Amino acid sequence: xxxxxxxxxxxxxxxxxxxxxxxxxxxxxxxxxxxxxxxxxxxxxxxxxxxxxxxxxxxxxxxxxxxxxxxxxxxxxxxxxxxxxxxxxxxxxxxxxxxxxxxxxxxxxxxxxxxxxxxxxxxxxxxxxxxxxxxxxxxxxxxxxxxxxxxxxxxxxxxxxxxxxxxxxxxxxxxxxxxxxxxxxxxxxxxxxxxxxx
Numbered sequence: 001x002x003x004x005x006x007x008x009x010x011x012x013x014x015x016x017x018x019x020x021x022x023x024x025x026x027x028x029x030x031x032x033x034x035x036x037x038x039x040x041x042x043x044x045x046x047x048x049x050x051x052x053x054x055x056x057x058x059x060x061x062x063x064x065x066x067x068x069x070x071x072x073x074x075x076x077x078x079x080x081x082x083x084x085x086x087x088x089x090x091x092x093x094x095x096x097x098x099x100x101x102x103x104x105x106x107x108x109x110x111x112x113x114x115x116x117x118x119x120x121x122x123x124x125x126x127x128x129x130x131x132x133x134x135x136x137x138x139x140x141x142x143x144x145x146x147x148x149x150x151x152x153x154x155x156x157x158x159x160x161x162x163x164x165x166x167x168x169x170x171x172x173x174x175x176x177x178x179x180x181x182x183x184x185x186x187x188x189x190x191x192x193x194x195x196x197x198x
Contacts, residue, residue, distance in 0.1 A: 036072065036150065038062040040195030044082050044160060046188050054088065056081030060193070062096065070100045076114065082187050087131045087166040090118035094136065106146050110156075113139045118162050129180055134163030138191060152197040162187045 038061070045055035058081060064074020074096050082088045094116025101109045120133035142156020164185045 034066050034150070036062075036064050036066065036074070036197055038064075038074075038076075038154075038195050038197045040078075040154075040193050042078075042080060042191055042193045044080065044189035044191045046082075046190055054083035054187075054189075056083055056088070060092075060195070064096070069103050071097070072100070073097045076116075080118070082160075082162060082189050086122040086128045087120055087164045087183075087185060088187065090120055090133055090136075090162060090164075092116055092118040092136060092162075100144075108144045108146070109142070110144065111139070111141050112156060112158075113137070118164070120164055129167040129169065131167075132165045134165065136160065136162040140191065140193065142193070144197065150198055154193070154195045154197060156193050158191055160187075160189045160191045162189070 040060040040062070042058035042060060043055070044058065045053060047053055058079060060076055060078035060080070062074050062076035064072050066072045075094070076096055077091065077093045080090050080092060082090065094114040096112060096114035098110050098112040101111070115137045116135070118133040118136045120131045122128050122131045138158055138160035140156040140158025142154055142158075144152045144154045146152050164187065166183050166185070167180045168183065170179045170181045
């Protein structure tokens with residue numbers, strides 16, 4: 001329940017910031033320097049080093065600007081689970097850019113790339129003493145469906161790489177305060193995203 005409350009607060013904050021930045025209602029044109037907002041749900045899946053399938057959901061909020069009819073840039077953030085371990089959940093903050101391959105049509109394909117940092121956190125207790133996020137990037141290709149005005153639905157699919165580090169208890173060593181293992185991870189996930197642009 002706390003997750004959904006945080007998502008609602010982030011949506012309201014995103015909408016307020018985007019409206020204050022735009023300063024005026026969007027005109028009929030979807031381009032010429034107009035702002036866009038996007039709310040998305042994500043699903044990521046991929047195999048870990050031991051071959052076990054890891055998957056998880058996520059939610060993302062974005063705000064950006066059309067630089068031209070075919071190019072847009074923005075920033076995005078949210079929450080994303082790439083597995084069920086403490087080092088596999090993140091609050092990413094990224095810069096993104098998209099190239100719209102065909103504009104002015106009801107269906108429009110595009111490619112998108114993002115680069116940023118995923119912040120990780122852990123619950124109290126447990127075997128992990130600390131977790132730390134790291135850099136992340138992803139590339140995706142998808143299609144939008146224009147609904148009218150600035151409203152669009154989108155679906156895209158691509159590859160995500162997230163770096164992370166963790167310190168966990170060393171179960172094979174007893175004695176002293178330094179009985180921990182330091183681990184580094186490069187998480188590769190296939191990522192599906194469904195969203196609404198307004």
